[in-house]
Amino acid sequence: MTSAPTNDIEFRSVTKRYGAVTAVSDINLSVPKGAFVALLGPSGCGKTTCLRMIGGFEQPSEGEVLIAGKVANGVPAYRRPVNMVFQHYALFPHFDVERNVAYGLRQLRPKLPAAEIARRVGEALEMVRLTGFAGRRIHEMSGGQQQRVALARALVNKPSVLLLDEPLAALDKKLRTAMQIELQTLQRDLGITFVLVTHDQEEALSMSDLVCVMSAGRIRQLATPQEVYDRPADLFVADFVGKTNRFAGTLEAGGTVRLGNGAALPAARADLAPGAVTVALRPEAIRLSRGTAGATTLEGTVTHRIFLGSAAEYSVAVDGLGDLLVTAERHSQSQNDLVAPGERVAISFDPGQTHIFPA
Amino acid sequence: MPLTMTTKRRLVTAALLAPASAWLFVFLVLPFIAMVVFSVGERGPAGGYQAAFTFAQYANLPARSAAYWNTLMLAPAGAFLCLLVAYPTAYYLAVKASPRHRLLLVSLVVVPFWTSLLVRTYAWMYILGSRGIPNLLDMIGIADVRLLNTPGAVLLGIVYGYLPLMIMPIYVSLEKLDRRLLEASADLGAKPLSTFFSVTLPLSLPGVMTGVALVTILLLGEYLIPQLLGGGKVFFIGNALVDLFLQSRNWPFGSAIAVTLVAIVVVVLMVAMRIAWRISGTRQVDLV
Numbered sequence: 001m002t003s004a005p006t007n008d009i010e011f012r013s014v015t016k017r018y019g020a021v022t023a024v025s026d027i028n029l030s031v032p033k034g035a036f037v038a039l040l041g042p043s044g045c046g047k048t049t050c051l052r053m054i055g056g057f058e059q060p061s062e063g064e065v066l067i068a069g070k071v072a073n074g075v076p077a078y079r080r081p082v083n084m085v086f087q088h089y090a091l092f093p094h095f096d097v098e099r100n101v102a103y104g105l106r107q108l109r110p111k112l113p114a115a116e117i118a119r120r121v122g123e124a125l126e127m128v129r130l131t132g133f134a135g136r137r138i139h140e141m142s143g144g145q146q147q148r149v150a151l152a153r154a155l156v157n158k159p160s161v162l163l164l165d166e167p168l169a170a171l172d173k174k175l176r177t178a179m180q181i182e183l184q185t186l187q188r189d190l191g192i193t194f195v196l197v198t199h200d201q202e203e204a205l206s207m208s209d210l211v212c213v214m215s216a217g218r219i220r221q222l223a224t225p226q227e228v229y230d231r232p233a234d235l236f237v238a239d240f241v242g243k244t245n246r247f248a249g250t251l252e253a254g255g256t257v258r259l260g261n262g263a264a265l266p267a268a269r270a271d272l273a274p275g276a277v278t279v280a281l282r283p284e285a286i287r288l289s290r291g292t293a294g295a296t297t298l299e300g301t302v303t304h305r306i307f308l309g310s311a312a313e314y315s316v317a318v319d320g321l322g323d324l325l326v327t328a329e330r331h332s333q334s335q336n337d338l339v340a341p342g343e344r345v346a347i348s349f350d351p352g353q354t355h356i357f358p359a
Numbered sequence: 360m361p362l363t364m365t366t367k368r369r370l371v372t373a374a375l376l377a378p379a380s381a382w383l384f385v386f387l388v389l390p391f392i393a394m395v396v397f398s399v400g401e402r403g404p405a406g407g408y409q410a411a412f413t414f415a416q417y418a419n420l421p422a423r424s425a426a427y428w429n430t431l432m433l434a435p436a437g438a439f440l441c442l443l444v445a446y447p448t449a450y451y452l453a454v455k456a457s458p459r460h461r462l463l464l465v466s467l468v469v470v471p472f473w474t475s476l477l478v479r480t481y482a483w484m485y486i487l488g489s490r491g492i493p494n495l496l497d498m499i500g501i502a503d504v505r506l507l508n509t510p511g512a513v514l515l516g517i518v519y520g521y522l523p524l525m526i527m528p529i530y531v532s533l534e535k536l537d538r539r540l541l542e543a544s545a546d547l548g549a550k551p552l553s554t555f556f557s558v559t560l561p562l563s564l565p566g567v568m569t570g571v572a573l574v575t576i577l578l579l580g581e582y583l584i585p586q587l588l589g590g591g592k593v594f595f596i597g598n599a600l601v602d603l604f605l606q607s608r609n610w611p612f613g614s615a616i617a618v619t620l621v622a623i624v625v626v627v628l629m630v631a632m633r634i635a636w637r638i639s640g641t642r643q644v645d646l647v
Binding site (some may be wrong): 055056057076077078079082083084086087088090091092093103104108109153154157280 | 418438539540542543544545546548549550551553557558561562
């Protein structure tokens with residue numbers, strides 16, 4: 001059952017155990033050629049282990065890892081057509097920038113001519129906008145510059161897959177945003193498959209074509225960023241990606257969800273058996289209006305307001321339900337746009353925007 | 360009058376350094392000055408020192424050229440042999456040994472220090488002496504092998520006695536080597552041997568330099584091992600000094616030899632540090 005390698009990376013029932021601990025459990029994953037995939041999850045979810053199995057630093061306990069259609073189990077890291085940007089970069093402190101970037105090229109046999117190495121190192125440095133830094137020592141470079149050196153050192157080898165292990169974690173917010181755009185542009189220009197490991201959902205959503213949400217060694221959802229956000233596969237994904245309000249309820253026969261305070265919602269899913277469920281709702285799907293409810297049955301009191309400039313975040317104590325987080329865009333600059341703590345509000349939302357999961 | 364910050368800081372510095380400075384002044388600087396003074400003096404009629412100003416003692420140094428020759432050949436050679444044995448050992452301890460056994464294995468390196476070097480070297484005297492290995496060889500028909508009182512015996516004693524001092528600094532520098540650098544090297548296509556020579560070895564050089572400098576400098580003043588295993592045939596400067604000061608009571612000549620030895624140690628140390636600085640690219644003193 002072999003096909004043309006349209007997948008650069010493939011995991012077939014991969015399990016990785018360390019002694020009694022199972023880090024990765026029966027994972028199946030296909031990364032299409034030229035895709036930008038983010039492995040997203042909390043620390044300890046197995047995402048880094050997956051990356052290290054692609055890089056060749058760990059071997060799966062069970063199952064197969066395929067790179068460009070070939071089984072890579074047992075192939076040492078130095079024979080794999082992938083390169084990695086390490087967390088904290090792992091640049092060689094005893095070499096200058098040029099020697100760091102040239103490192104991979106110098107390993108090639110037959111040897112590349114020195115002029116060819118110099119030309120390609122120059123190109124790589126230009127690509128990450130570090131021309132003129134070739135003679136610098138690593139400890140003379142800022143964090144952002146070191147990040148670029150690490151990128152150039154990996155990309156100079158023209159790998160078929162680039163692995164990025166929390167590459168932006170050590171950078172400040174502004175630099176991180178700039179690097180996100182830069183990485184995305186690089187990936188599109190080069191057409192190389194990028195596999196990014198991150199615990200930062202914003203980073204995963206903003207950069208990648210595919211997000212693979214992981215927890216406890218398993219894949220919870222593999223989908224486009226929009227899909228993951230709008231249609232989370234389970235409660236974990238809904239909670240981990242973006243902010244979510246959750247309330248307990250009971251799904252009744254006939255497709256109504258009865259909430260704790262007696263309010264009824266039409267169920268957005270028909271495939272669930274009646275019983276206890278959890279309803280999830282994004283803060284921005286909720287509208288607040290002053291005064292008491294008309295058609296809606298939820299009312300509450302604003303307890304907190306966080307002003308964000310273009311929007312405001314409210315904490316609303318909903319009668320009989322508990323606290324609800326609401327994000328409201330501002331449409332004008334009038335003071336009237338903002339609800340003050342202490343005000344009574346009616347809460348409305350489109351039931352189609354709720355997500356219902358078995359409790 | 361309130362003290363300014365800089366004055367305060369200076370006082371603290373002075374207080375911290377005072378005990379060591381006083382110790383070094385009384386027991387190192389003063390004796391050294393005395394030695395320099397002695398070295399330009401003359402031997403008294405009944406031995407000892409008689410005031411004078413002459414470089415005759417220094418002119419006489421070639422009389423002890425054998426001691427210099429032995430010391431300056433065997434000390435670096437011994438240090439180099441130590442290095443050859445110590446590096447693989449340290450590498451195994453730091454990189455290959457499982458973390459569970461590492462502490463035990465590293466402690467074993469230091470265990471020999473629990474017994475005096477004198478006792479252990481005496482043991483070697485018997486092992487190498489006529490009732491030891493040569494006796495066993497004689498029993499299987501290889502007669503008249505002489506091991507004791509040869510340069511080889513002295514080198515063996517040196518490696519045996521100084522190995523832990525070489526292993527430890529190399530172990531420390533290998534142990535703190537960032538494993539991700541090795542992974543990065545492999546990731547970039549370097550085979551294990553290439554990774555060793557491009558990353559591991561250069562980054563452990565500070566430890567190697569420390570070990571080599573430490574062992575060489577200590578060996579330049581070695582007395583015990585040549586005395587017991589060289590048996591008066593392979594003697595170091597240390598043995599010559601004991602002879603001159605305690606036997607023939609020629610203090611000025613002994614002083615001249617000692618001062619010259621100190622000068623050699625200083626030069627060796629300076630050259631070693633220059634090399635270490637050049638390789639590591641910093642002026643950071645990395646004596647582990």
